[in-house]
Amino acid sequence: MLTFDTANDLANPLPLAQALIRRPSVTPVDAGALDVLEAALEQLGFACRRYPFGEVDNLYARRGTASPCFLFAGHTDVVPPGADADWQRPPFGAEAEDGLLWGRGAADMKGAIAAMVASVQRFLDAAGEPNGSIAFLITGDEEGPAIDGTKAVLKALADEGEQFDHCLVGEPTNPNQLGDTIKSGRRGSLNCTLTVTGRQGHVAYPERAENPIPPLLTLLGRLMARKLDDGVSPFQPSNLEVTSVDVGNPTTNVIPATATARFNIRFNIAHTGDALSQWIRDEVAKSDLDFDGRVEADIHVTGEAFLTPAGAFTTLLQDCVEAETGRRPALTTGGGTSDARFIQLYAPVAEFGLVGATMHQVDEHVAISDIETLTAIYTRILTRYFQDHPA
Template sequence: MKNTPTDPVPLLQDLIRCKSVTPAEGGALTYLENMLSTHGFTCQRLIFRQEGTPDVENLFARFGTGAPHLCFAGHTDVVPEGLVDKWTYAPFAADIADGFIYGRGACDMKGSVAAFAGAAIDFVATAGKFKGSISFLITGDEEGPAINGTVKVLHWMRDNGHIPDHCIVGEPSCVDTLGDTIKIGRRGSLSFVVTVEGKQGHAAYPHKADNPVPKLARFIDRIASSKLDDGNDHFDPSTLAVTSFDVGNPAGNVIPSRAQAKFNIRFSPEHSFASLRAWVDERIADVKGELGGQWSYTAIEGADAFITEPGPFVGLVQDAVERETGILPKLSTSGGTSDARFVKDFCPVLEFGPTNATIHQTDERMSIEELRATQAVYARIIADYFSTAL
């Protein structure tokens, strides 16, 4: 029986030293596969391909076969390091200084991977026979197109009888202090490119041209000043951000023939892709009725909004976090997107991980104290999960 907890510090250092910049595997999945296999996990390396996108390596590992089945999901791919000479310590050296481990991916999210791997290894080593199973879904495609990663692993899991009962994604969810935030959902994202065609002409003879700029400007002003909703108990009010307005016209005495604008909507489950398209259609129709013009647009679906409603699973994780950190975590839906958007189609999912102060930054780092505390939280979650009937 194992009594000494696994130290996640060398695990994180080893993972950081794997230069797994998306979509390169960099040895990180091989490292995890070897470690988990040694501790009784059955591992599957899954490589997915799609024309026009890079091949991506993924890892699924499971200990046990029965229910309840708890899955930890995450990624070992990282964003590029940027200007190396701006780093205090080499981005893939995993140096330790002043109580911090420095390196690309320390927070996002190799720290969480090391912490929940250590917690799970300790549990299966000490729990003896327990009812249920623990698995890991680790992708190499979260920071990239997210086409050949988690979403395809989930379909493979479904086809092979591995869909979990609950899932925790280890994204760095906390804002100021470990334990302050659990993400139970995410806003949706929908982007638009709106084009108005006109007729080019001399600025001195505007009556001989058809200027698309005032038409598009009125539309943009109208949508930018509109309120989509008031928010609700779990979501802030939906937002609309205009990101571009362009006529491609270098001349000051020429009326352009085309004007184009881009904007992005971040929305709660009160909306859908279809309802937001209809909302944009209505406002285009209003302005077109007032000013005319030839209008067209494209809509680019990012991620749909979702929420895991508070209940026994969310409560169990919230209680475990509070018991280990002394902080009752806020239930949040803030931020951008994560692979939880794929998991939510298969089982209840939430996100919990360390603080996110240095993610994607030069000198990304994680304190040793926080890393070990994160592992302790995951260990508490695992122990409570398999001793509680959800």
């Protein structure tokens, strides 16, 4: 387990960011990353608890018991780096050169975790004990199925009576420069696999077969023909995207027995996962009426759309970012999903972290100056939060 010589070491985010990056914590393997973080947080006076579920380990840490409780959430797991030879520098080497920190997880999101730890140290040095509590919820399953991570820990914490007043997620929300955007909501996501099962036969004798391809194409056509919405401010329009159509038929003279298709729907707050699922099932039922076979839909809603309305909390975040960067970040809801989709069921949540231009890419890196600025932003957020106690 990594330790630091003095508490002052924690006020500098770079050594902790490097220590975290050097743990090759590719989902669901932790590789000691949470041990590193736990040691740092214990040094800051946090009471730490581990929550293992399945193959995934998770960490919850809290300093104080009073309200309000400010929760920082994130993940130490990372996506695979690919071939080491494709990287200019070792993906888990955490090399700091020419003002840049290199390595898998530098942007997404070990750099932000280190910045928040450093900001707690700076806040305590300047302000002393907070008028409330600070907590960390760090998972090892954000880049994976997201079943045994934040979602599972939040339920366990709720069963234990833990409550949070507001949450900040350290995802890399800025597309180009620090201060671009704060995520104040996310679209929901639904995945569906359609499987049409007919009866195999010779193409010259179609009456002896039941071709699954036409009903699949008809069903897909009906689903794609629906305009889901025109967008609901501040969300973009919902969209259905077909990602695969497969038959697996290597011949030219055989009608296949099955045909499958997969699609994803990214939906805004005009819809719910249940309503969209029911619409798909209704369309599947119509396909069954004129087809002597089976049409099945395997539907998984991996997150509901949500919005944290603009208000005291989001304004506080914007003010703090603007004070350190000179740019007032826009409140946005675009992009993919994050663990904020689970947290929003327990507390108002927003997301702000580093620049994500290289996340999930070969040669992932961030500017060391951005990690320092993010630390200053997070310190300012903690200071303002415990002064203002936003509703």
